Amino acid sequence: METTNPIKTNIQKKFYPASERGHVNFGWLDSHHSFSFGHWYHPDKTNFGALRVLNDDIVEPSMGFGTHPHQNMEIISIPLFGELAHKDSTGTNGIIKTGDVQIMSAGSGIQHSEFNHSSDRKVNFLQIWILPKVANIQPRYDQKTFPEAGRLNRxxxxxxxxDEEAVWINQDAYFSLATLEPGKTLSYKVHAPNQGVYVFLIQGKISTEGTTLERRDAVGLWGVDEYQIQADVKSELLVIEIPMK
Structure with missing residues (x-):
């Protein structure tokens, strides 16, 4: 549901209901696409600024993506539950666990594979692609663990x-996680002009700038420099700030 914001007259919004995401199920992979990807195309959902892909992937035990190439894309993986086994042509070979955030700068070219590390449990992760700021950089990989306590009501x-505490990205982009208790409100201030924010609700129910979001809904916001987010119930969310041009 959307309403007109009476104060922030310059604010612009685009609502992305979870029910309108693309969906493919290949048996081993059950995936919902927020933006056009692979076998699913929607002319009104090709990107939000520099945000090009946000896939909500569930992979069956021991299954996954075989070795394949990427070029000139910032690729972020955020496990929601389960573990991923990652291997790439930079020599990285490791496990991405719930609580970790992984980024891969494909740059001039990289090959990688990702599989469910478990033989008996599914893995659910967000796969996000951001258009790079500088093309053809040397491919790179980074991964860090972020404790849940560090995002409670902030x-x-x-x-x-x-930010040296975060994983580095080749773009003027910022990813922030938050877990909000019922009734709590956070204010998000953009880092620079011409930046927009994409608010993706992992679970719960929130309201932001006149729009109510429920599980897996999202809204793109731009035009002003600060946005308010309030939780109606305990909620987990991801805010992606990216250049709009």
Whole structure:
């Protein structure tokens, strides 16, 4: 549900209901696409600023994505539950667990694979692609663990081009996680002009700038420099700030 914001007259919004996401199920992979991807295309959902892909992937035990190439894309993986086994042409070979955030700068070219590390449990992770700021950089990989306590009723920056506590990204983009208790409100201030924010609700129910979001809904906001987010119930969310141009 959307309403007109009476104070922030310059604010612009685009609502992305969970029910309108693309959906593919290949048996081993059950995936919902917020933006056009692979076998699913929607002309009005090709990107939000520099945000190009947000896939909500569930992978069956011991299954996954075989070795495949990428170029000039910032690729972020955030496990929601379960573990991923990752291997790439930079020599990285490791496990991405719930609580970790992984980023891979494909740059001039990289090959990688990702599989469910478990033989008996599914894995659910967000796969996010951001268009890079500089093309053809040397491919790189980074991964860090972020404790849940660091995001309770506050924003925890997990991806940033300037914050040394976060994983680095080749773009003026910032990812923040938050877990809000019922009734709590957070204010998100953008880092620079011409930046927008994409608020993705992992679970719960929140209201932001006149729009109510429920599980897996999202809203894109731009035009002003600060946004309010309030939780109606205990909620987990991801805020992605990216250049709009």
């Amino acid at each position: 924003f925890q920056t997990v991806v940033s081009p300037i």
